[in-house]
Amino acid sequence: MSKKRLSIVDIAEKLNISKTSVSFIMNGRAQEKRISPELVERVMKLVKEVGYKPNSLAKSLRTGKSNIIGLIVEDISDPFFGAIARLIEDKAYKNGYKIIYCSTYNETQRTKEMINMFRDRHVDGYIIVPPEGIEEDIKSLQDDNMPVIMFDRYLPLVDTDYVIVNNQFSAYNATQHLIGQGYKNIALISFFTNQTQMLDRIKGYKMALKENNLKPCIKELPYTQNTKSLVEPITSFLKSKKNIDAILFGTNRDATCGLKVINNLGIRIPDDLAVVTFDDSDAYELHTPQITTIAQPVEEIAESVISTLLAKLKNGGENIKNQSIILHTELIIRGSSVAKSVKA
């Protein structure tokens, strides 16, 4: 069929007019340019007929806009990020933007490469879940006037838009909940990082304990794509800390792996050990007993991220000051954290 794509000149030639007119008409500027409705009619008819589509690459080259948004998340196969990616994608498409995405796995070097690839590809805006150490790259993006918005966490030393949740309160609240249910030796198990979301969660956890004169006990895990490698450290931690009676997991990755270990060891929830985790997932609802979670408002996060970015994009990127949007989580209390039963 269409062995060769037709260009704007093909259209112009067939109609014996100049490509300028075609261009104006295609871009809805006929009125403005006072092109006769009759001509507009003829052009549109032919365009429809032959299925002419402007070459967006050429358009981008000329205009400098690509209508592509770069989405850089920690791991696209993580349910939390996957769900947000889906929602963002959806809203972006509805606004005429496409998404190029990739995963950082929290690797600084990889992230830098991804940013460069996107920049190279002339994406119009960036949505980034930042690992540490990319401050300079972000600044350089901003120097080029590229809109950048972060979510899940942010870089304290760079002024960007960002959307996060109230991590500190969420962790504080969840810990208070456990304490209220009678638990006293509450551990926090989470991957180790200096990222803001985790720092805040740890802070909230510690504050709740302090308020109640309890001692914190934190088990730091490495960040790894291969969750199997988390089994050993979690197992030995649980074995060595027999007095722990409740665990707060920092992320769903940690919890998913942790629950496997707990089940393997035959530890009963909540009788032997109460469990609360960040991020909701089907797995927790299906678990027996169901797992209490700090559910993040996934839809609101996606909505805030994309609408903030689109606003900048429409506006030409300037004039609007950066925003910090802090959304609230919901503590969904389930069976894994019910009141501690008095044991023999």
Add this chain to the structure above:
Amino acid sequence: MSKKRLSIVDIAEKLNISKTSVSFIMNGRAQEKRISPELVERVMKLVKEVGYKPNSLAKSLRTGKSNIIGLIVEDISDPFFGAIARLIEDKAYKNGYKIIYCSTYNETQRTKEMINMFRDRHVDGYIIVPPEGIEEDIKSLQDDNMPVIMFDRYLPLVDTDYVIVNNQFSAYNATQHLIGQGYKNIALISFFTNQTQMLDRIKGYKMALKENNLKPCIKELPYTQNTKSLVEPITSFLKSKKNIDAILFGTNRDATCGLKVINNLGIRIPDDLAVVTFDDSDAYELHTPQITTIAQPVEEIAESVISTLLAKLKNGGENIKNQSIILHTELIIRGSSVAKSVKA
């Protein structure tokens, strides 16, 4: 900083040479064009110094190649597709290709639009999990010599590369397993579609039953993004079919929702009802009892898809005949399908 990106002419001018030379050198064709190593040296030094990056848009416009692969899956937030997307992305990047992705939600119209967007964006190749009704669009892609590979299912009326699993045997095998464990009233619950993977699964299920003189019982569900709407039909099905003693779920979506219903109704697994499902997931391993699954070889699928596509891409897209790659699943037997206990 870099208020304005420099172009190839900037480099050429600074060195007082022509942009052609710069272009050849940048593309590693210095040797071939017998450009003096000394000049190459000088150019590379300046390029590094000022951080010159060729404008890939202009390059694409000129060469017709974009180094982008379009990935169209059913739902990026589904664990199965998310995991494959991640692996594909990884391998693509390693080969110098980027990924633009989107989700179809099995909607024909949406898929057509996505394909058009990708085509418009001049992607070099397509990886598609096809819904029904896009045969013409695919053929049109092929008319333009675009490499297309499908996975999870294929379109019987279009000759493309595809990677699938042995769905019929897998369903047959799983059903035989249930029968071998003493179950006799085995239902299949799955979303309704004429897609090949599902047709094959149904076929395998039916054959196993037929071989054993058992009657099939199929509950068809609509495909929907909102799994909440599946609760009602599954609930009423389970309530009305009291004699069912085992269920095979057609996909992880169906199973995840189905398990919630089962748990809600207080039905015990496997005493009241045995369960087997397609697609493995953390949720099934964490479930009590653990769920028997037909695990698809996610890594192999991703590997086959991307390497087949890359081969076509390197080759210029022609000459290589299309391949059908059929990978094998693994039946992971867990507690949800152990031998039926003799009930009172």
Add this chain to the structure above:
DNA sequence: ATGAAAGCGCTAACAG
């Protein structure tokens, strides 16, 4: 109201 022409940054014939 419409068209000519310049140019976005790059590649690749073709010359020299």
Add this chain to the structure above:
DNA sequence: CTGTTAGCGCTTTCAT
């Protein structure tokens, strides 16, 4: 060995 030049397809200023 290196440079000139003609586009890729589009937008947009400036003429007419």
